[in-house]
Structure formats: C-alpha cells, structure tokens
Amino acid sequence: MSFDYDLFVIGGGSGGVRAARLAASEAGARVGLAEEYRMGGTCVIRGCVPKKLMVFASGFAGAMQDARAYGWEVTTGGFDWTGFRTKLEAELSRLEGIYRTNLQKAGVEIFDSRATLADPHTVQLADGTRKTAKHVLIATGGRPFVPDFPGSEHVITSNEVFKLDALPGRVLIVGGGYIACEFACILNGLGVEVTQYYRGAQILRGFDEEARGHIAGAMQDNGIDLRLGTNVQRIDKTAEGLWVKSTDGHDAVYDAVLYATGRVPNTEGLGLVEAGVTLKGNGAVEVDAYSQSAIPSVYAVGDVTDRINLTPVAIREGAAFVETVFKGNPTKPDHDLVPGAVFTQPEFGTVGLSEEAARERGPIEVYATAFRPMQTGFAGREERVLMKLVVCAETRRVLGCHIVADGAGEMIQLAGIAIKMGATKEDFDRTVAVHPTMAEELVTMKAPVRTG
Known part of the structure; x- marks a missing residue:
C-alpha cells in the first residue's frame, strides 16, 4: 500500500517535534506534522520556558534587598508586568519560529490544524482533508485539570497566567504539586499577596518528606499563606472580586483564583479509541516499552502517555521512537534515575x-x-x-x-x-x-x- 507519509505526527510539542525532525533529517522519512495551536507545545509556549523567565523576574526583589546588605545603594520601583509580558511574548514567538524553521529545514511538512485519527493509517485535518501514513505518532501532551464545583468557571490555570492583563493584588492558588508551588513563589516574589490551599497534609506529594517540609517552611517564611488540609467549596463573583468559601472557614475575596490541581492527557476527541487505541483510566495512551500502542502503526510519546511528564523525557522518547521504527535499532527510552x-x-x-x-x-x-x-x-x-x-x-x-x-x-x-x-x-x-x-x-x- 502506498502512503502519503512514512510518519505523521499529531502534536508540535517537544517530543513530537524531535521525532519528526530526526525521522526526516536522519532517516530520510517523509514526515507530516499537525499542530492546532503554536509550535513548541506546553514547554515552550505555556510551561517551562515562560515559567522559568517568570522565576528569574520574581527573584530580583530579594536580590535587590541583598544588594543593600552588601553595600549597594539600590532604589526600586514596582514591577512592570506589562513590559515584562510584552518581552516574554516576543521571546516565545522567537522560540516558536526556531522550532518551525528547524522542522522545515529537515523537510517536514507542517499543517497548522487540529488533526484526529480516522483509522490506524489515516489522519484527518480540521478542514476534512485526509492524509495517510505508514506510522502515526500521537504527541498531543496534556492540559490542566480543573474539577467541577460551584463557581469553577471563574478560575484560571497555568495556561492563562502568562496572559493576564495585570497582576492580581490578591491571588488564591489551589493545589500542592510543583506547578502550584512554583506559581505561589513566583507571584509572591512579584509582589502579589498569595494564599495557597492544598487539601493534603503536606505539599509536593511523592517527593522526599524532609525536603517537602523544608520547602513548605521556606514558603511560609517568605510570606505565602499556605493552608494545608484546605479546599474550596464554592466561588462567587462579586463587585469586590472572587469570594471563596473554604473548608477551613477561611472565607475571603481574591482578585484571581489559579487552579493547579493536576494535568490530564490530551486524548479527548482524537478518535483514538474508535481506531482501536487503548487508553488508561485517565485518558493516557497505553504504550509498551517502545512507545507502541495497541495498534501496531500508532505510537505515542510525551505527556499523553503519562509516564514521566517532563520535557527532556518526551524528547528522549521521541528520539528512541525514531531509532526503533526508522533506524532498525530497537531502543527503549530510559526512565530510570531521571533528575x-x-x-x-x-x-x-x-x-x-x-x-x-x-x-x-x-x-x-x-x-x-x-x-x-x-x-x-x-x-x-x-x-x-x-x-x-x-x-x-x-x-x-x-x-x-x-x-x-x-x-x-x-x-x-x-x-x-x-x-x-x-x-x-x-x-x-x-x-x-x-x-x-x-x-x-x-x-x-x-x-x-x-x-x-
């Protein structure tokens, strides 16, 4: 059977882009890639990169205080969020352009479109166009999860925090994972009054307990109102802001409520189950050690598989996929001792x-x-x-x-x-x-x- 492509990748994040580029440039494969939003995925557009730049920005307030202790005469004003956000958006556009250029140089055909799986060898674009491929790689990543509760429509997630028109004066962050804790520290460093709710006994579940306690203490010492064993019951929008009723009786009004209560794989509406791909209970694509799904022609890498949800891991999985499928060198991505x-x-x-x-x-x-x-x-x-x-x-x-x-x-x-x-x-x-x-x-x- 003749196919339009040797490989079609659904998703332009770190794992999908690496697999597409290597398959085309190093294995000579005919490769197509579809991305419905912006090239670079969560990491580049709404994750690691903008977050780390915000981390840098938030650290200067403390650095300037330290500078005074070291003898420097330092005069500071308020943080210019608008100026920072403008420069941040320009940097993300620059990085997105690099991703796109590198794909084009490798010979990958790019489709700025949502794509779904029509059958084990056919991808359908948003305009109805169909493309066939010998192999299909699902690399659609994940998205923030917000539970359904009264007033949940008023909250924002990590996706929206980078695009705020102005920094809130008071923010409630709900969650105890690394994303919640990072944004609590970032916004606190930028001068926002931060309260954080976590329903568990200690933040950063799954990490070393001594380290978890150390970080929680430091966050509180830095001015974050960390409330453990606490959750939101409802949110009402009022003239003063968002009124939050909590399980510990600490009802208060905030300018914004940011939910960071986990992420879920982006598999909804992709046609995977209909094509025969097996999904786990949380929607993740079930794959073997070589990233192959229940359908031999369909593979998946990155957060959509919910193995280790880190950008460098997705990149390694994408490279191992190319070694296995296009270079005749069966390679399992190494998930052991990942820093x-x-x-x-x-x-x-x-x-x-x-x-x-x-x-x-x-x-x-x-x-x-x-x-x-x-x-x-x-x-x-x-x-x-x-x-x-x-x-x-x-x-x-x-x-x-x-x-x-x-x-x-x-x-x-x-x-x-x-x-x-x-x-x-x-x-x-x-x-x-x-x-x-x-x-x-x-x-x-x-x-x-x-x-x-």
Whole structure:
C-alpha cells in the first residue's frame, strides 16, 4: 500500500517535534506534522520556558534587598508586568519560529490544524482533508485539570497566567504539586499577596518528606499563606472580586483564583479509541516499552502517555521512537534515575529515591545537613538550605540526592550524572570539596543522621 507519509505526527510539542525532525533529517522519512495551536507545545509556549523567565523576574526583589546588605545603594520601583509580558511574548514567538524553521529545514511538512485519527493509517485535518501514513505518532501532551464545583468557571490555570492583563493584588492558588508551588513563589516574589490551599497534609506529594517540609517552611517564611488540609467549596463573583468559601472557614475575596490541581492527557476527541487505541483510566495512551500502542502503526510519546511528564523525557522518547521504527535499532527510552527540579524559592533539585521509598527496599543510611549559606547569611536572611543523600547500607550506592537551595536545579544535574553512573557514598567522600560553595556539603557529610 502506498502512503502519503512514512510518519505523521499529531502534536508540535517537544517530543513530537524531535521525532519528526530526526525521522526526516536522519532517516530520510517523509514526515507530516499537525499542530492546532503554536509550535513548541506546553514547554515552550505555556510551561517551562515562560515559567522559568517568570522565576528569574520574581527573584530580583530579594536580590535587590541583598544588594543593600552588601553595600549597594539600590532604589526600586514596582514591577512592570506589562513590559515584562510584552518581552516574554516576543521571546516565545522567537522560540516558536526556531522550532518551525528547524522542522522545515529537515523537510517536514507542517499543517497548522487540529488533526484526529480516522483509522490506524489515516489522519484527518480540521478542514476534512485526509492524509495517510505508514506510522502515526500521537504527541498531543496534556492540559490542566480543573474539577467541577460551584463557581469553577471563574478560575484560571497555568495556561492563562502568562496572559493576564495585570497582576492580581490578591491571588488564591489551589493545589500542592510543583506547578502550584512554583506559581505561589513566583507571584509572591512579584509582589502579589498569595494564599495557597492544598487539601493534603503536606505539599509536593511523592517527593522526599524532609525536603517537602523544608520547602513548605521556606514558603511560609517568605510570606505565602499556605493552608494545608484546605479546599474550596464554592466561588462567587462579586463587585469586590472572587469570594471563596473554604473548608477551613477561611472565607475571603481574591482578585484571581489559579487552579493547579493536576494535568490530564490530551486524548479527548482524537478518535483514538474508535481506531482501536487503548487508553488508561485517565485518558493516557497505553504504550509498551517502545512507545507502541495497541495498534501496531500508532505510537505515542510525551505527556499523553503519562509516564514521566517532563520535557527532556518526551524528547528522549521521541528520539528512541525514531531509532526503533526508522533506524532498525530497537531502543527503549530510559526512565530510570531521571533528575528533576522544582523552581520554588528556594529551588528543589532531586534525583533517585526519597528516603521513604528507599527504606521500603532495604537498610539505608541518610546523610543530611541544613545550614545558612554564606551569601544570604551575610545579608541577614534566616533562610536555610538542605543537602541530603540517601545511601544503600549494603552496596553503598547513593540511591537518592535531594537539594533545597538557590541553584539546586543546576547542582542536581551534575549530581544526577554521578548517581546514574552508580556512585557510592565513598565516591562522594573521596571527591575534593569546592570551597566555599553550598554544594561542597555533598562531599563533606561523614556521619549518617539516620539509619534503618
């Protein structure tokens, strides 16, 4: 059978773009790609990139306060959100253009259109045009989830926060995951009065408990009104703003309510089930170790599969798909020991097992220290950083590393290399410290604080 394309990709995010570009440029495949919104997906347009630029912007208020402590005469005004947003949008457009140009250079045919799966080898565009392909790759990512409750139509999500006409004076953030905590810190740093509700006992569920508590304390010390065990009952729009009735009786009025209560895979209305693709209970595409769905011609990568929902993982999955399908080199994407960072203030870098998860596997030793770093200590800030290693008592391998500190994301990338290579605690110990740095504590902790 003759097909229009060797590969048709639905979704122009990081995973789909990488797969399309590599299949065309390195494997000589005929590739088509459809994207209904903007090239670059969640990460570039409404996720990692704009968020990190907002993180940078939000950190300057504290930096200027520290500058005064170091002897600088600093005069500041208010934050110019409109000016920042204008420059942010220009930067995102620039990055989107790079994505589009790189695809075109590789020979990928781009369709600025929504696409659905008509059958295992046919994609239908929004105008009714049909394209056939030997292989179809679903890379449609995910979207924010907002539960249905009285007044839920008044809330915004992380998708809309980058496009606000003005910063709210008072904001309620609902959720306890990394997106909720990051935006709580960002908006707090930009001068917004921030309240955060989380229905659970502690934020950042699934991460190391000691690190979670450390971050929660720091957020509260920085002025965020963090209310645990609390949820929204209803929201009413009034002349003063959004009136929120809460489960803890802390009813209040806010200028905006931002929900960050999880994300769901973008599979609704794509025709996947009708074509025979199996979906999980949350709508994610069920795939095997090679990203192949229940239909042999249909594959999926990235957040739409709900494996590890991180941009670099989606990129690796896209590259492994090309190796497997177009280069004759069956390759499983490596999901083991993936480093990650949560861009709270201070940052949280983590790789490997939490103390709790490691203890379930066998005897461990825990090395940890919390201290005031030199730079902020001199400026008079009480903020403390946390450095933590979780070690297997039998093999001596470092099973997990957790850092809460400014620059933790940069540090964990390098620690992740050592841990991925199987470094032992003794490998850390015999590495000479770089002094004076915060990271030197990773190689100078000699005695465990806990065993078990």
